[in-house]
Amino acid sequence: VPELPEVETIVRGLAQTLVGKTITRATVLLPRVVEPDAKRFSRALAGERVTAVGRRGKFVLIVLASGRRISVHLRMTGRLIVGRGAAPETEPYARVILELGDRSRLCFADARTFGRMRLLGPGEEPADGGLGIEPLSEDFTSESFNSMLDGRSTPVKVLLLDQRRVAGIGNIYACEALWRAGIRPSRAAGSLSRPSRSRLHRAIREVLAEAIALRGTSSRDYVDADGVRGGFQNKLSVYGRDGEPCPRCEHLIVRTVIAQRGTWWCRNCQRR
DNA sequence: CTGAGATCCTGGGGGC
DNA sequence: TGCCCCCAGGATCTCA
Numbered sequence: 001v002p003e004l005p006e007v008e009t010i011v012r013g014l015a016q017t018l019v020g021k022t023i024t025r026a027t028v029l030l031p032r033v034v035e036p037d038a039k040r041f042s043r044a045l046a047g048e049r050v051t052a053v054g055r056r057g058k059f060v061l062i063v064l065a066s067g068r069r070i071s072v073h074l075r076m077t078g079r080l081i082v083g084r085g086a087a088p089e090t091e092p093y094a095r096v097i098l099e100l101g102d103r104s105r106l107c108f109a110d111a112r113t114f115g116r117m118r119l120l121g122p123g124e125e126p127a128d129g130g131l132g133i134e135p136l137s138e139d140f141t142s143e144s145f146n147s148m149l150d151g152r153s154t155p156v157k158v159l160l161l162d163q164r165r166v167a168g169i170g171n172i173y174a175c176e177a178l179w180r181a182g183i184r185p186s187r188a189a190g191s192l193s194r195p196s197r198s199r200l201h202r203a204i205r206e207v208l209a210e211a212i213a214l215r216g217t218s219s220r221d222y223v224d225a226d227g228v229r230g231g232f233q234n235k236l237s238v239y240g241r242d243g244e245p246c247p248r249c250e251h252l253i254v255r256t257v258i259a260q261r262g263t264w265w266c267r268n269c270q271r272r
Numbered sequence: 273c274t275g276a277g278a279t280c281c282t283g284g285g286g287g288c
Numbered sequence: 289t290g291c292c293c294c295c296a297g298g299a300t301c302t303c304a
Contacts, residue, residue, distance in 0.1 A: 001297070058298085076297055077283085112281045114298070128300075154275075163299075170298075260277080261297075 002074045004135070004168030005211035006222050006230065007058050010080055013225030014106075015053040017082045018062065022049045022101040030095040033110065035118040044068070044119055045098065057134070057167030059126040071118045071126035072108065078115030081107045082225050132165040135204050140166070145201040149189040156192060156200070157185035158259045169204065172217055172239045175264050177203040179238045179248075183272045185263050186256075196272045210235065238264040 002010070026045040028038035035041070045064075052063040060080065062070040072080060081091060084104050096108040096117050108117050120126065133140050148165055149156070159165060160174040169177070178185050180203035183196055192200070211217060216230030219240065223229055237247050242255035242264055251268035 073299085075299080076281090111283065112297090114281065116299095152274095158275090161298085259275090 001076055001170055001172065001219070002078070002216070002222050003058060003170035003173055004055075004208055005173070005232065006216035006224075007055050007060055007074070007168070008212050009215045009224045009230065010074075011053050011055045011060055014060070014062070014080065014082065017104070017225065018050045018053055018100070018106065020050065021104075022047065023098050024101055025099040027097045027099070028095075029097070030113060033095045033108070033113055033116055035116065041117075041119055045070070056126055057131045057163055058170065059131075061126065067122040069120045069124075069126075071116075071120055073116050073118075073126070074110070075112070075114035075116075077112045078108065078110040079223060080225055081109065081223075081227055083227075127163060130164050131167040132163060133167065135166050135168060136208055140201075140205070142198050142201045145204075146194065146197050149192060149197055152189040154189055155186045155258055156183060156189040157261075157263060159189045160204070161259075161261070166204070168208070171261055171263075172219070172236070173204070173207055173211065175239045176207045176237060179265060179270060180207060181272070182270055184270050185265050186258055187272070192272070238266065240264060 023045050026042035028034050028042055031038040049065040050062055051065050054061045054063065058073060060072040064070070082104060091107045091109045093109045093111045094107050095110050095113065098106040100106065133144065149159065152159060157174050157178060160169050160177065161171065177200060181196065181200040183192065183200055211232040214231035214235065215224060216222060217232040217236065218229035219233055238253050241253045244253055245251070246253055246266040246269060249266065249269045251266055253264055253266055256263050
């Protein structure tokens with residue numbers, strides 16, 4: 001499941017290989033994963049030059065010379081692979097192929113087809129419901145996070161996953177940040193003490209930065225734009241580790257469900 | 273406004 | 289060992 005650190009790693013790779021290249025042809029193999037319709041999508045992209053590649057939350061943003069952008073959301077199993085070998089014959093589950101001027105290709109592959117590739121007009125934003133603050137930006141201060149929690153009865157984990165508030169945190173890093181901060185995931189957000197909020201704010205920034213440094217977490221499908229796995233899966237403290245001892249206190253990690261999502265945590269040292 | 277639940281998909285894990 | 293069934297999981301939409 002690509003979250004902020006995985007998307008950031010992909011984006012850094014794409015920036016190296018895509019910028020300056022021209023899209024000579026766009027082939028849509030599965031029409032329902034693109035917007036607008038496949039015909040308009042491929043017609044609009046032919047001849048476009050890539051000027052930059054960026055990220056907003058979990059969205060990859062490919063900036064084009066015309067001012068339009070392609071947004072890509074990988075959801076669960078999406079991949080973006082660049083190379084000469086990135087073709088329908090060699091990439092399983094290829095959904096969209098962008099042919100580049102130098103005979104290489106950008107392939108959007110996705111087994112479960114939840115991912116989306118969307119052409120955005122100038123000024124158009126990638127998420128329909130809007131995106132919240134970037135957790136690694138200067139704007140994400142302890143103060144701004146603190147006021148985000150005020151008066152909210154929703155479980156703090158649900159709040160962390162809400163892209164309209166903080167953009168880019170998914171299930172893995174929500175679980176990991178809560179563990180680092182020693183906070184029970186089901187705890188009502190607004191009921192957290194000020195020191196707890198501050199610890200959580202810090203934990204979020206730390207875990208995301210560390211994961212980026214290790215090029216993300218490869219639990220199953222994720223690989224970067226060059227097809228390389230990340231390294232943070234070896235550093236996970238709780239995610240996916242039910243039945244194993246907590247790295248901090250040795251109590252067994254449990255898996256519960258919050259808002260239909262698997263939630264891994266330590267009953268002993270996440271009591272705040 | 274807030275939250276609960278359904279929806280979309282399919283590989284692979286679990287159960288038998 | 290093999291087969292079938294069921295379900296995870298992010299965002300969005302509907303409904304209460």
